[in-house]
Amino acid sequence: MSAPARPPERGAKQSPERAQPANRARDNILGRVRQALGKTGPDPTAREAALAHIATHPIGPRPALPADLRQRFLENAAKLESSVDQLARREEIPRAVARYLTGIGVPPRASGWPEFADLPWGEAGVEVAIRPTQGQDPVGLTSVFCAIAETGTVVVLAGPEAPTGTLLLPDTHIAVVDGSRIVASMEDAFVLIRKERGSLPRAVNMVSGPSRTGDIEQTIVLGAHGPFRVHLLIVG
Amino acid sequence: MQIATMYFKDRAQVKLNDELLQYNLKKSKGKFVGKRAEAIRELDDFEGTRTAAREIRQRVLDNLDTYLEIFEQNATARGATVLWAETPEEANRHVLDIAAKHQLKKAIKSKSMVSEESALDHAIEQAGLKVVETDLGEYILQINDYEPPSHIIAPALHKSKEEVSALFAKVHGTPPKTGIQELCGEARAVLREHYLTGDLGISGANFLIAETGSVMLVTNEGNATLCTTLPKVHVVITGIEKIVPTLEEASTLLRLLTRSATGQSITNYVDILTGIKGAGEYHGAEHMYFILVDSGRTRVLASEVREALRCIRCGACLNHCPVYQNIGGHSYGWVYPGPIGSVITPMFIGQEMAVDLPNASTLCGACGVVCPVRIPLPELLRKHREAQVKEDLRPWVERLGLKGWTWLALHPGLYGLATRIGVRLMKMMGGYEGRIHKLPLVGGWSDGRDLPAPTGKTFRELYAAKRRSA
Amino acid sequence: MKVGLLVTCLVDMMRPSIGFAAIKLLESAGCEVVVPATQTCCGQPGYNSGDRASSKLLAAKLVAEFEACDFLVAPSGSCSGMVKTHYPELFADDAAMLARVTALAARTYELTDFLLNVAKIQAVPGRFEGTVTYHDSCSGLREMGVKAQPRELLAKVPGLKLAEMTEAESCCGFGGTFSIKFGEISARMSDNKCQNIEDTHADAVVLGDLGCMLNIEGRLRRRGNETTKVLHVAQVLAGDTD
Numbered sequence: 015m016s017a018p019a020r021p022p023e024r025g026a027k028q029s030p031e032r033a034q035p036a037n038r039a040r041d042n043i044l045g046r047v048r049q050a051l052g053k054t055g056p057d058p059t060a061r062e063a064a065l066a067h068i069a070t071h072p073i074g075p076r077p078a079l080p081a082d083l084r085q086r087f088l089e090n091a092a093k094l095e096s097s098v099d100q101l102a103r104r105e106e107i108p109r110a111v112a113r114y115l116t117g118i119g120v121p122p123r124a125s126g127w128p129e130f131a132d133l134p135w136g137e138a139g140v141e142v143a144i145r146p147t148q149g150q151d152p153v154g155l156t157s158v159f160c161a162i163a164e165t166g167t168v169v170v171l172a173g174p175e176a177p178t179g180t181l182l183l184p185d186t187h188i189a190v191v192d193g194s195r196i197v198a199s200m201e202d203a204f205v206l207i208r209k210e211r212g213s214l215p216r217a218v219n220m221v222s223g224p225s226r227t228g229d230i231e232q233t234i235v236l237g238a239h240g241p242f243r244v245h246l247l248i249v250g
Numbered sequence: 251m252q253i254a255t256m257y258f259k260d261r262a263q264v265k266l267n268d269e270l271l272q273y274n275l276k277k278s279k280g281k282f283v284g285k286r287a288e289a290i291r292e293l294d295d296f297e298g299t300r301t302a303a304r305e306i307r308q309r310v311l312d313n314l315d316t317y318l319e320i321f322e323q324n325a326t327a328r329g330a331t332v333l334w335a336e337t338p339e340e341a342n343r344h345v346l347d348i349a350a351k352h353q354l355k356k357a358i359k360s361k362s363m364v365s366e367e368s369a370l371d372h373a374i375e376q377a378g379l380k381v382v383e384t385d386l387g388e389y390i391l392q393i394n395d396y397e398p399p400s401h402i403i404a405p406a407l408h409k410s411k412e413e414v415s416a417l418f419a420k421v422h423g424t425p426p427k428t429g430i431q432e433l434c435g436e437a438r439a440v441l442r443e444h445y446l447t448g449d450l451g452i453s454g455a456n457f458l459i460a461e462t463g464s465v466m467l468v469t470n471e472g473n474a475t476l477c478t479t480l481p482k483v484h485v486v487i488t489g490i491e492k493i494v495p496t497l498e499e500a501s502t503l504l505r506l507l508t509r510s511a512t513g514q515s516i517t518n519y520v521d522i523l524t525g526i527k528g529a530g531e532y533h534g535a536e537h538m539y540f541i542l543v544d545s546g547r548t549r550v551l552a553s554e555v556r557e558a559l560r561c562i563r564c565g566a567c568l569n570h571c572p573v574y575q576n577i578g579g580h581s582y583g584w585v586y587p588g589p590i591g592s593v594i595t596p597m598f599i600g601q602e603m604a605v606d607l608p609n610a611s612t613l614c615g616a617c618g619v620v621c622p623v624r625i626p627l628p629e630l631l632r633k634h635r636e637a638q639v640k641e642d643l644r645p646w647v648e649r650l651g652l653k654g655w656t657w658l659a660l661h662p663g664l665y666g667l668a669t670r671i672g673v674r675l676m677k678m679m680g681g682y683e684g685r686i687h688k689l690p691l692v693g694g695w696s697d698g699r700d701l702p703a704p705t706g707k708t709f710r711e712l713y714a715a716k717r718r719s720a
Numbered sequence: 721m722k723v724g725l726l727v728t729c730l731v732d733m734m735r736p737s738i739g740f741a742a743i744k745l746l747e748s749a750g751c752e753v754v755v756p757a758t759q760t761c762c763g764q765p766g767y768n769s770g771d772r773a774s775s776k777l778l779a780a781k782l783v784a785e786f787e788a789c790d791f792l793v794a795p796s797g798s799c800s801g802m803v804k805t806h807y808p809e810l811f812a813d814d815a816a817m818l819a820r821v822t823a824l825a826a827r828t829y830e831l832t833d834f835l836l837n838v839a840k841i842q843a844v845p846g847r848f849e850g851t852v853t854y855h856d857s858c859s860g861l862r863e864m865g866v867k868a869q870p871r872e873l874l875a876k877v878p879g880l881k882l883a884e885m886t887e888a889e890s891c892c893g894f895g896g897t898f899s900i901k902f903g904e905i906s907a908r909m910s911d912n913k914c915q916n917i918e919d920t921h922a923d924a925v926v927l928g929d930l931g932c933m934l935n936i937e938g939r940l941r942r943r944g945n946e947t948t949k950v951l952h953v954a955q956v957l958a959g960d961t962d
Contacts, residue, residue: 039334043490043544047315050552060316067309068320068461068495074302074502075295094518146532149446165516174530178479182472200501214462216527216534217479220520225472227434228512229387229404230411231274232281235434238386239441240472240519263904572891576908610902612895612909613768615862629809635770644770648897652766656774659729659760660781673733685941694900698907699938702734702950709727709736713755 073201076164083163083196084248090166094223095236096244100193104249108138111188114245115140115153120186126155128175130190146177147184154184154241160195160203161246165222168246169203172217181221187241189221193250251366251398253599254583258606262581271408275578278407282569285513286620292515293505303506304624306499307560310460310491311551317460317493318542325463328525330538338368341487341543345370345452346377348539352483354450357381360467360474361388362454363402363563364487364543366585367598370452371396381452382444384473386437390414393421400579402565402586403511408578441473451481451535455488456507456562457500458540464524465540466500468507472519484523484535490542491551491559497522503562506622510564546598554637555630558593560623567617567627573610582607589617589627596634605643608634647691666710673704680704723751723834724789726782728799729761730930738930741958742795742831749839756785764802768896772810779807780817783824791838792828795954796929797860804828805863830860832869832928832953844873846959848880850923852951855913855936856889857929870928870953877956885916885925894935910939917948924949926956 048055080086091098099110107130115122122140125147135142147154156176158168168189172178181187197203200220207214225240236242254261265271290296310317322332335341341364349357357374359381365371371392374381383392387406391397394417399405406414411430418436419426427433453474457466465486467474478484494500508514527534550559568574568588579587584595584604592607608631617627638644658665679686680703689696723746727739739755746753763778782803786792794800804825811817835841852874860866874880893899893909913936917925925948927933937950955961 039336039340039544042336043334043542043548044315044318046544046548047318047490047551050548050556051312051315053315056319057316060313061319064313064316064320064460064495071496071498073498074306075293075298077292077294090515094516149442167516167520172531172534174528174532177532178475179533182475182479200504201498204497204501214464214522214524216523216525216531218522218524219475220516220522222516222518222520224518225470226518227386227471229385229390229406229471230409230414230430230433232278232404232407233411233430235431237438238434238471238473239384239438239445239476259902259904262902266904266908572893572909572912573902573905576905576912609898610905612858612891612893612898612906614858614891614895616858616889616891619862632768632770635768636772637770639770639772648769649771652769652771652774655761656763656766656771656778659763659778662758662760665760669729669733685938692900694903694906695938697903699910699935699942702934702937702941704734705736707736709732709739710757712736713739714757 076199076201079163079198083198084193087161087163087166087196090163091223091246092166094166096166096223096246098246098248100248102250105133107190107247107249108133108135108140110247111155112138112140114188118243120152123151124153124155124188125151125180125184127157127177127180129157130155147179149183151184153186153188154180155188155190156181157190160197160206161191162200162203163196164199167220167222170219170221171207171211171215172219173215178217178219181219182240185237185241186243186245187221188245188247191246191248193248251369251585253603255595255599255604255607256583258581258583258610261583262577265577265581270410271578274408274410275575278404279569279575282513286510286566286569289509289513289515293509299502299506300622300624303503303622304560306494306502307562307623310493310495311556311559314490314493314551317495318490321458321460321463321493323463324461325525325540328463330463330525330540332540332542335541335543336545338543338545341368341541341545342370342373344541345485345487346373348483348485349374349377349379349450352537354483355379356444356448357450357452358444358448358477358481359383359452360454360469360477361385361405362452362487363585364454364489365452366399367545370487382441382448384441384444384477385469386434386471389437389441390417393417398580400587401568402563408580445476445480448481449483451477451484453477453484453486455486455492457494457503458488458492459497459500459522460493461496462524464522467521467523468504468517468519470518475519475521478521478523478535479533482535483537483539485539485541487541487543490544490547507562507564510566510620510622550594550597553597554633555593555597557625558590558630560625561590562623564622566620566622570616570620572612572614572616589631590625593627593630593634601634601637601641602643605638608638666708669708670711673708674706676704677706721751721790723753723791723793724786725753725755726762726786726792726794726799727755727759728794728796728930730934731795734930734934735952737960738795738952738954741952741954741960742793744845744958745831745835745841745954746793746839748845749835749841751839754789759785762799762802764798765896767802767806767810776810779810779821783807783820787820787824790827791834792824793831793834795831795952797830797857797864797866798929798931800828800830801859801863830864830866830928832873833864833866836869836872841873844876844957846957847878848956848961850879851881851883851921852924852926852956853883853885853917853920853922854888855885855892855917855925855927855932857927857932858891860928861889866928870926873957874926874953880956883920883922885920887916892932892936894931896931899935907939910935911943914940914943914945918945922948924951926951926953928953
C-alpha cells in the first residue's frame with residue numbers, strides 16, 4: 015500500500031499490473047475521490063483531523079429518558095413483543111425457564127452458554143446442553159452484555175463462550191439480563207463496550223424482539239428466520 | 251441490472267392501469283407515511299437530529315479519501331481483506347475469485363442494492379455456483395425469475411399474497427397456502443436449509459464504521475445475522491460512500507434510518523460485525539472481505555448533485571413521493587426508484603439514458619422535507635434538468651417554447667398585446683361551458699383534464715381601464 | 721406601507737378577478753397597493769425546466785420592478801416562493817445582484833401570510849355560506865410555510881365552515897410543465913386529489929395557487945363533477961366568489 019500510485023496505463027490488461035488489480039482499483043478510486051474534492055494527494059492534516067474527530071466520539075441529539083430506565087426498558091421491550099420475567103436472584107433462573115416453557119408448551123430442552131452450567135437445571139426439570147447449537151434445540155439460552163432502555167434492546171457480544179447461533183437458530187430465545195446493566199441509549203452501550211472490552215468483539219448483535227417480516231402485503235409475521243419468541247429474564 | 255430507464259413513460263402507463271399494483275401501492279402508502287409520522291414524534295428534536303445526521307454524512311463525503319483509508323486500516327487490522335472495485339463487473343469478479351479461492355459452493359445473501367447494480371446473482375449462477383436471496387421479499391423475487399425489486403426496503407411490495415402463494419406452490423412443489431403466516435412458515439423452512447448449508451455469506455452494508463473497521467447491518471428478519479454468522483466466508487459488498495466515522499454517529503443515523511424507513515424505533519436486529527472469528531469461537535466467518543464499489547459514485551462526488559451521496563437508503567422519499575405512490579418502483583427502470591433514484595440514476599448510467607427521470611417530478615418538495623439527511627432532492631432534480639438543457643437533451647419544441655415565452659415576457663408591450671389576443675381566443679375555444687376540452691400542442695394536459703377557459707380580458711387591461719376611469 | 725402586488729401571469733390571463741380580490745384585501749388591511757405595470761412572469765417555468773439563463777433575465781427584470789416597494793406580495797405560493805427561495809440561488813455567483821435579490825426576498829410574502837402576520841388584518845370583507853375544504857399548494861406549504869395562515873383567515877369569514885380533506889398536503893399533480901410532459905401520471909394524481917375533495921362533501925375547494933386551481937378544476941369537470949366550486953382563497957376572503 016506504500017508504493018507510489020502510478021497512473022493507469024493503456025492496455026493495462028497485458029501489463030504486469032494485472033497481477034495487482036485490487037491496488038490499481040484502489041489507487042484509481044482514491045485518486046478520483048481526491049480529484050472530486052480538489053485534493054492532489056493524501057492529506058495528513060485531514061487525517062489528523064479525522065482521527066481527532068473519531069477520538070471525541072461525538073454524541074448527537076438523543077431523546078430525553080426518565081430516570082427509571084428499567085421501567086422504560088420494560089415498556090419498550092413489551093412493545094417489540096419480547097416477554098419479560100423479573101427475578102431477584104440468579105439461582106431462580108432454572109425455575110423461571112421451566113415455568114415459561116411450560117406456559118408456552120415448549121419442551122424444556124435448551125442449548126445454553128457455559129456460564130449457566132453451574133445452575134441447578136435438573137431440579138427444575140430443564141435439560142440444558144452446554145454447547146453451541148446447530149438448530150436442533152428448541153430453546154437457546156444466552157446472557158446479554160447490557161440492555162438499552164430507549165429501544166427495549168438487548169446487546170449480545172460474541173465470543174468463545176458466547177456462540178452467536180444460540181440466539182438465532184432455536185425457535186425460542188431466552189436471554190438473561192443483569193438488572194443493573196440497563197443503559198439509556200445505544201451510545202451508552204458502545205461506551206460500556208469500549209470501557210470493559212477495549213475493542214469490539216467479532217459480532218455485536220442487538221436484538222429487539224423476535225425475528226419478523228412484513229414482506230408479504232406488509233403484514234407482520236413473527237419468526238421470519240430466527241426465533242418466534244424472545245423471553246427476557248431480568249435478574250436483580 | 252438491465253437498464254430500462256428510457257421506457258419510463260410506457261412503463262408508468264402500464265403500472266397506472268395495473269389494478270392490483272394500484273391497490274397494493276395505496277395500501278402501503280398509508281402504512282409507511284403514517285407510521286413514520288408517529289415514529290418521528292418519539293424524538294424530542296427530530297429536526298435537530300436531521301441536521302446532525304446531515305453533518306455526519308457530509309463530514310465523511312468532504313473527507314472521503316481519508317475516511318476510506320482509516321476504515322481500510324482498521325478493517326485490515328482485524329483480519330478482514332478490503333478490495334476495491336471500479337466497476338460493477340469488477341465487484342462481481344472479486345466475489346467469484348473469493349468463491350474460487352475458498353472453494354465455496356453456495357452463497358446466502360442478505361439484501362444489497364449494490365449487488366443489484368452489478369447483477370451479482372447472475373454472475374454467481376453463470377459461474378456454476380448457487381445463490382439464495384434470504385430477505386423474504388428478495389427471495390420471492392428471485393424465485394420468480396429474478397423479478398426486479400420495486401422498493402428499496404420492501405422489494406416485493408407490489409405482490410399480493412395470492413401471487414406469492416401460487417409462486418411458492420410452483421417452485422417448492424407444495425400445496426398452495428392461503429395465509430400469510432403459512433407462507434412465511436414455508437419460506438422459513440426452505441431458507442433454514444440454505445442457511446445451514448451455505449458456505450458464503452454475502453451482505454450489503456447499512457454503514458461502515460471507520461473507527462472500528464466494522465459493518466453495521468439492519469434487518470427485521472434476522473437474515474443478515476444468519477448470513478454473517480453461519481457461513482465460513484463473509485463478503486460485504488457496498489458503495490464507497492457508506493462510511494460513518496464512529497459508532498456514536500452511526501447511532502444517530504440509526505435513529506433516523508429505521509423511523510424514516512418503516513416507522514420503527516429500531517429494527518429487530520442490528521448487527522455490528524468486525525473482523526474474522528477469534529480463537530475458540532464456534533460461529534462467525536473465518537474470512538471476511540469488504541468490496542468497496544465505485545461504479546459512478548466518484549462521478550456523483552465530482553458533480554453538482556454530490557449531496558445525494560449522503561443517502562442512507564431509507565426509502566422515505568419514495569414513500570412520500572406522489573409520483574412514486576402512483577406508478578411504483580418498476581416504472582423507473584433501474585435499481586433505485588423514486589426521487590433519490592431519479593437523482594443518482596443519471597449519474598450511474600448516463601444522463602442521456604435517463605432523460606425522463608429528473609423531469610418526472612412536480613417538484614412538490616415532499617421528498618426534501620422527509621429526507622433524514624436533508625438531501626435537497628428537488629434542487630438536485632432541477633440541477634439535472636439544467637444539465638439536460640446544457641447537453642442539448644431537451645426536445646426543440648420545449649426549448650423554443652421557453653425561449654419564446656421568455657422573449658415575450660421581457661417585452662411587456664408585446665406581452666400585453668399577445669396575452670390580450672390569447673385570452674380572447676381561449677375564451678372562444680372554451681365556449682359557453684367555459685372550458686377547453688382539447689388543446690393543440692399540449693395534449694398531455696387535455697388528455698386527462700379540461701382547461702378552465704379565461705374570462706376574456708387580462709388583469710392588466712382591466713386594471714388600466716379602472717385606473718383611467720378613476 | 722407600500723405593497724407591490726405581483727399579479728402573476730396566470731392570474732393576469734386566466735382569473736383577473738383574483739388580482740382585484742387581492743387588492744381589495746390589501747387595501748382593507750390599510751396597505752397602499754402598487755401594481756408595477758411592466759410585470760410579466762417571474763421566470764419559474766424556465767427555472768423548473770432547467771433553462772437558468774432565461775430565468776435569470778426575468779428575475780432581474782422583476783427585481784428592478786419591485787425593489788422600490790416596502791413589500792412584494794403575490795396571491796401565489798409558487799411565484800412568491802420563486803422570488804424568496806430561488807432568486808438568491810440564481811444569483812449566488814453575482815454579488816451585486818445577490819445583495820439586491822436577498823433584500824427583496826426578505827420582503828416577499830405570500831398573500832395570506834402577509835395579511836395575517838404583517839398587515840395583521842382583523843376582519844375580512846368576505847362571507848361564504850357553506851363548507852369548504854383547503855388544498856395546501858406545494859410551494860406555499862413547503863417553501864413559504866403557508867399552512868395555518870389561510871385557515872385562520874378563513875375562520876374569520878362569516879358562514880364558512882372548513883372540512884379538512886385527507887392528504888391535504890399531497891401534490892395535486894400540476895407541477896408546471898410536468899402536467900403536459902407526463903399527462904397521464906399528472907391526471908392520476910389530480911384524480912386522487914379530486915376524490916379526497918369530493919369525499920369531504922364540501923361546496924368548494926379553496927386554495928392559493930393558480931396552477932393547482934386550473935388543474936383541479938379541469939380534472940373535477942372532466943370527471944363529471946359540475947358542482948364543486950374551485951376558489952382562490954383571495955376570492956373567498958374578499959367576498960368575490962361568483
